[in-house]
Amino acid sequence: xxxxxxxxxxxxxxxxxxxxxxxxxxxxxxxxxxxxxxxxxxxxxxxxxxxxxxxxxxxxxxxxxxxxxxxxxxxxxxxxxxxxxxxxxxxxxxxxxxxxxxxxxxxxxxxxxxxxxxxxxxxxxxxxxxxxxxxxxxxxxxxxxxxxxxxxxxxxxxxxxxxxxxxxxxxxxxxxxxxxxxxxxxxxxxxxxxxxxxxxxxxxxxxxxxxxxxxxxxxxxxxxxxxxxxxxxxxxxxxxxxxxxxxxxxxxxxxxxxxxxxxxxxxxxxxxxxxxxxxxxxxxxxxxxxxxxxxxxxxxxxxxxxxxxxxxxxxxxxxxxxxxxxx
Amino acid sequence: xxxxxxxxxxxxxxxxxxxxxxxxxxxxxxxxxxxxxxxxxxxxxxxxxxxxxxxxxxxxxxxxxxxxxxxxxxxxxxxx
Numbered sequence: 001x002x003x004x005x006x007x008x009x010x011x012x013x014x015x016x017x018x019x020x021x022x023x024x025x026x027x028x029x030x031x032x033x034x035x036x037x038x039x040x041x042x043x044x045x046x047x048x049x050x051x052x053x054x055x056x057x058x059x060x061x062x063x064x065x066x067x068x069x070x071x072x073x074x075x076x077x078x079x080x081x082x083x084x085x086x087x088x089x090x091x092x093x094x095x096x097x098x099x100x101x102x103x104x105x106x107x108x109x110x111x112x113x114x115x116x117x118x119x120x121x122x123x124x125x126x127x128x129x130x131x132x133x134x135x136x137x138x139x140x141x142x143x144x145x146x147x148x149x150x151x152x153x154x155x156x157x158x159x160x161x162x163x164x165x166x167x168x169x170x171x172x173x174x175x176x177x178x179x180x181x182x183x184x185x186x187x188x189x190x191x192x193x194x195x196x197x198x199x200x201x202x203x204x205x206x207x208x209x210x211x212x213x214x215x216x217x218x219x220x221x222x223x224x225x226x227x228x229x230x231x232x233x234x235x236x237x238x239x240x241x242x243x244x245x246x247x248x249x250x251x252x253x254x255x256x257x258x259x260x261x262x263x264x265x266x267x268x269x270x271x272x273x274x275x276x277x278x279x280x281x282x283x284x285x286x287x288x289x290x291x292x293x294x295x296x297x298x299x300x301x302x303x304x305x306x307x308x309x310x311x312x313x314x315x316x317x318x319x320x321x322x323x324x325x326x327x
Numbered sequence: 328x329x330x331x332x333x334x335x336x337x338x339x340x341x342x343x344x345x346x347x348x349x350x351x352x353x354x355x356x357x358x359x360x361x362x363x364x365x366x367x368x369x370x371x372x373x374x375x376x377x378x379x380x381x382x383x384x385x386x387x388x389x390x391x392x393x394x395x396x397x398x399x400x401x402x403x404x405x406x407x
Contacts, residue, residue, distance in 0.1 A: 030365060034365065034367050035367075219386060220366070220367075220370060221369075221370045221373065221386070221389070222386055224370040224371075224374070225370075225374055228374060258367075260367045264371065
């Protein structure tokens with residue numbers, strides 16, 4: 001199974017870092033130069049599904065994909081339009097896909113795209129499905145507090161749509177997948193799940209929950225320590241599984257957490273800067289969409305032919321996933 | 328560990344974080360308040376310092392807990 005094409009869409013509403021600095025009390029220079037983000041786009045009144053549909057439409061127009069070929073639809077998000085039903089079902093209907101489409105959501109964050117590649121590839125092989133689509137859309141603007149200095153400068157909204165096909169595209173290698181749930185508290189929305197619902201139907205005291213627990217909370221140092229220890233090890237394992245060495249990799253498409261984090265990982269692994277793509281200046285950390293956005297941009301530039309690209313996603317969970325694409 | 332040794336290890340972690348071989352930790356200073364480290368550099372600094380000292384630092388906000396204060400850091404590192 002192969003990764004054939006990928007496209008993405010951003011919301012129209014652009015928020016620059018000067019505005020984020022005013023909201024949060026952070027310095028604009030810090031956001032631009034160290035976090036690495038000049039602007040990001042946030043959803044306004046449109047639904048996340050609308051953004052996902054825009055990414056799918058762009059995929060169809062840019063790659064020539066006929067949606068009638070798609071028999072498997074995987075939607076990666078932790079911020080679906082509804083608690084019930086799953087976003088993939090809404091998207092299946094709104095794209096006009098047939099009723100013979102298998103569709104489900106994957107509840108993963110920044111590792112989600114790389115995980116989804118493995119799951120989709122395996123299901124395609126097991127069930128003889130020739131064409132599938134992975135959609136990522138996880139709008140953190142809907143769960144962030146504007147005044148929260150730990151999160152507001154980092155994230156932006158985006159959606160990406162990726163076409164997997166049995167007969168053409170980049171070969172998807174063997175993945176290294178992992179989890180450390182002991183670090184779950186490092187990136188969390190504490191309320192709103194079934195353990196602590198937003199509005200309890202039969203427990204009125206739930207209305208008294210502190211507002212901050214409805215919002216995204218992040219322990220940046222916990223995430224940083226996780227990333228600096230787990231990601232290099234995951235890269236080693238993925239290389240071994242695929243019979244490759246670090247020097248065999250032409251490009252590294254890491255999850256775009258922040259410029260600072262990417263430069264730290266790059267330096268730890270002693271990677272040449274020209275091999276590590278950083279593109280979050282105009283869209284920020286778009287969670288599970290960062291890697292397909294990177295791939296889409298590089299594919300559009302036409303520079304991936306014959307290259308091996310290592311992709312690695314890491315974050316919420318804590319969870320990580322690394323794989324290698326051979327174009 | 329002796330306090331002088333703890334201070335030298337703090338300086339070592341600072342030099343590794345800031346990639347500046349001349350930087351020194353000064354007793355009585357606050358690395359965050361005095362603008363030596365920002366919140367992102369602070370994450371690297373404490374990872375480096377943890378590696379040098381085998382000390383585990385609290386997972387909470389270390390600015391709030393006062394861990395950027397060099398005197399407090401020296402006490403924490405030199406304590407058995």
